Amino acid sequence: MSEQFSAYIRNIEKVSFDKSFQKKWDSNIEKHEKNVLKAKNNYNDVKLARLRAAFISQKSQKQLDDLLIQFDSNFTQNGGKVLWARNSREAVSFVLDSIEKAVNKKIICSKSFLYKEIDLENAFKKKKITCTETNLDNFILQSKVDKSPECTNASLHLSKSEINEILTEKYGLKEDSTPEEMIRFMCNELKNDFDLAGISLTGANFLLADIGGVVLIENEGNILKSTATTDLHIVLAGIDKIIPSIEDLDTILPLLSTYSSGQLMTAFSSITTGAAGDENGPQQMIVILVDNNRSELLSRSQQRAALACIKCGSCQNVCPVYRTIGSSSYGVTYSGPIGIVIEPIMKGFENYGHLSFACTMCKKCDDVCPVNIPLSKLIIKNREEIFGHKIASSPNTFAMKKLIKWLLSRRKMDLFGAGVKNYLLKHFFAKQWGNRRQLPVIQTKSFSQQWREKNK
Numbered sequence: 001m002s003e004q005f006s007a008y009i010r011n012i013e014k015v016s017f018d019k020s021f022q023k024k025w026d027s028n029i030e031k032h033e034k035n036v037l038k039a040k041n042n043y044n045d046v047k048l049a050r051l052r053a054a055f056i057s058q059k060s061q062k063q064l065d066d067l068l069i070q071f072d073s074n075f076t077q078n079g080g081k082v083l084w085a086r087n088s089r090e091a092v093s094f095v096l097d098s099i100e101k102a103v104n105k106k107i108i109c110s111k112s113f114l115y116k117e118i119d120l121e122n123a124f125k126k127k128k129i130t131c132t133e134t135n136l137d138n139f140i141l142q143s144k145v146d147k148s149p150e151c152t153n154a155s156l157h158l159s160k161s162e163i164n165e166i167l168t169e170k171y172g173l174k175e176d177s178t179p180e181e182m183i184r185f186m187c188n189e190l191k192n193d194f195d196l197a198g199i200s201l202t203g204a205n206f207l208l209a210d211i212g213g214v215v216l217i218e219n220e221g222n223i224l225k226s227t228a229t230t231d232l233h234i235v236l237a238g239i240d241k242i243i244p245s246i247e248d249l250d251t252i253l254p255l256l257s258t259y260s261s262g263q264l265m266t267a268f269s270s271i272t273t274g275a276a277g278d279e280n281g282p283q284q285m286i287v288i289l290v291d292n293n294r295s296e297l298l299s300r301s302q303q304r305a306a307l308a309c310i311k312c313g314s315c316q317n318v319c320p321v322y323r324t325i326g327s328s329s330y331g332v333t334y335s336g337p338i339g340i341v342i343e344p345i346m347k348g349f350e351n352y353g354h355l356s357f358a359c360t361m362c363k364k365c366d367d368v369c370p371v372n373i374p375l376s377k378l379i380i381k382n383r384e385e386i387f388g389h390k391i392a393s394s395p396n397t398f399a400m401k402k403l404i405k406w407l408l409s410r411r412k413m414d415l416f417g418a419g420v421k422n423y424l425l426k427h428f429f430a431k432q433w434g435n436r437r438q439l440p441v442i443q444t445k446s447f448s449q450q451w452r453e454k455n456k
Ligand code: SF4
Pocket: 151, 308, 309, 310, 311, 312, 313, 314, 315, 316, 338, 368, 369, 370, 371, 372, 373
């Protein structure tokens, strides 16, 4: 059993039976789902919009290399700089080098998935670099140990009073504050950081090949403000963020807002096409294009469909496993149905293959994905790879093969009486079964014997 698998089992055990977590988590997700449902009604034909979005994604994947080169060329012509990072080590070193060269090294950021994926937090810690989080959700989580990013609403698992408690403990906010007071307090805390910062660090929602643009959407205006007031804007973007044209945003942006936050459009949508060169924006803009095994995903003819993900979080919210174990239990950056497809491929099946089994095959995720990713099929494909390529540990495969052989033979099944079978179950399978479930009891008579006796 890999270290990651053991940690995953420990996390599940802790979260699944935490009733207070389950209550808050469920009620917050339900509220969120109601908003999404309402927003979907704004569409005359949401299915058609999803088909269009899926078409754009497929087109982007087919031309990924050309589109990335087109983006690089257009963005550079606009006065920006593009750096290509093959892996997280290169991405981290590009960020650190850019900070090193900056005159004002004070950083404000709006953390993205990539921030966690390449473990920038650790790199900053080692170099004693501080980076102030400007997104209020993440600002709250800054002081918490459990910082797993969600696609949307990072603090979805916290109640109002827990948020108040965090802000009281870390910043001295008065107890029993109203949500408005909490927001005002956080904005005041951040004011100084906005005024003094020289560098803004963000992710990207999309990259536009035709105009060399970076699309950033948000509800708080913190990204817009931080990029407008700093000298250097560093963007961390996965190569999967590329789409062909600004015109594609007509389809994709409303879908993303609808499915992620239940809004027809988010409050702020910005497109930045390079350094402003005057007081209205940064003097320098750098986009770091990160591969980090996305090419590995792209090389698989079926699972590459997962690269179309726009990180709306819908598949997570409907997933019964995700809703039971919470996002931090997965122990990886991307959780829920999309996470269990891409993480084992990007990080290796040996240590992360177990994640592909965090699925009940209810297929609800397939129904809600706005870009029509066939998630359940991709999860099955991952499982096939695990068994087909003997990634499952050999003692497990050996035991499973023996068990199947035994179960398929009536003669072998009846070799021992119910007493012996119950003894074996109790002494050899109780651990795997878990101490929260009752072991089944094997009857003394077989089903057909009982049937005959009943119908005599
Ligand atoms: S896989 Fe689909 S539903 Fe899940 S986060 Fe990505 S876009 Fe949203």
